Amino acid sequence: TQLLEQSPQFLSIQEGENLTVYCNSSSVFSSLQWYRQEPGEGPVLLVTVVTGGEVKKLKRLTFQFGDARKDSSLHITAAQPGDTGLYLCAGPIQGAQKLVFGQGTRLTINP
Amino acid sequence: GAGVSQSPSNKVTEKGKDVELRCDPISGHTALYWYRQSLGQGLEFLIYFQGNSAPDKSGLPSDRFSAERTGGSVSTLTIQRTQQEDSAVYLCASSFWTGGIQAQHFGDGTRLSIL
Numbered sequence: 001t002q003l004l005e006q007s008p009q010f011l012s013i014q015e016g017e018n019l020t021v022y023c024n025s026s027s028v029f030s031s032l033q034w035y036r037q038e039p040g041e042g043p044v045l046l047v048t049v050v051t052g053g054e055v056k057k058l059k060r061l062t063f064q065f066g067d068a069r070k071d072s073s074l075h076i077t078a079a080q081p082g083d084t085g086l087y088l089c090a091g092p093i094q095g096a097q098k099l100v101f102g103q104g105t106r107l108t109i110n111p
Numbered sequence: 112g113a114g115v116s117q118s119p120s121n122k123v124t125e126k127g128k129d130v131e132l133r134c135d136p137i138s139g140h141t142a143l144y145w146y147r148q149s150l151g152q153g154l155e156f157l158i159y160f161q162g163n164s165a166p167d168k169s170g171l172p173s174d175r176f177s178a179e180r181t182g183g184s185v186s187t188l189t190i191q192r193t194q195q196e197d198s199a200v201y202l203c204a205s206s207f208w209t210g211g212i213q214a215q216h217f218g219d220g221t222r223l224s225i226l
Binding site for chain 1: 115142144146151152153154156159161167202204212213214215216217218219220
């Protein structure tokens, strides 16, 4: 059972456009994380959100945790080619010290 | 550097051979994870070690897969009698568990190709 569903799975846009990707679940999570993975490398943590309704900004990236703590979104403003990569959301499995990952959104920003 | 180190970075082997993949976690990290990532896909959990506790092996796809963590540090993932469907990138991550929130630090993976 996939506990975290990401959408869209693939997104290709032009440089300068804005975009939003989503991470949804039917389960409540105590926190959610977003990672970015570039080709040939391991994922790198971008942010952790822990409070329902929380919004965190990282330069042009804005992360939001849903009020019910079942979903999260990542919004990128004025996308740049350097934003290209696989974006993964992840959350801790209740009662277990491990994370479950979504299947990822593969983002391509075209110059 | 002081990051997670995995070796080899690439491994090509024939079907039916055994392979060993190595992971050196960040010093002091108590938790170590192995994941499998097929081309363009997300991460599939394989196994997790936490301190001296029994490992969580719930993600291992078959009894051909096993892993060890010696001395609470280095880990090896062994795949016996490899099959073509084992071809994937195998990622290792380590973390320090603090009050329910952890940041997993990943190595760059071992790209395994079974001919």
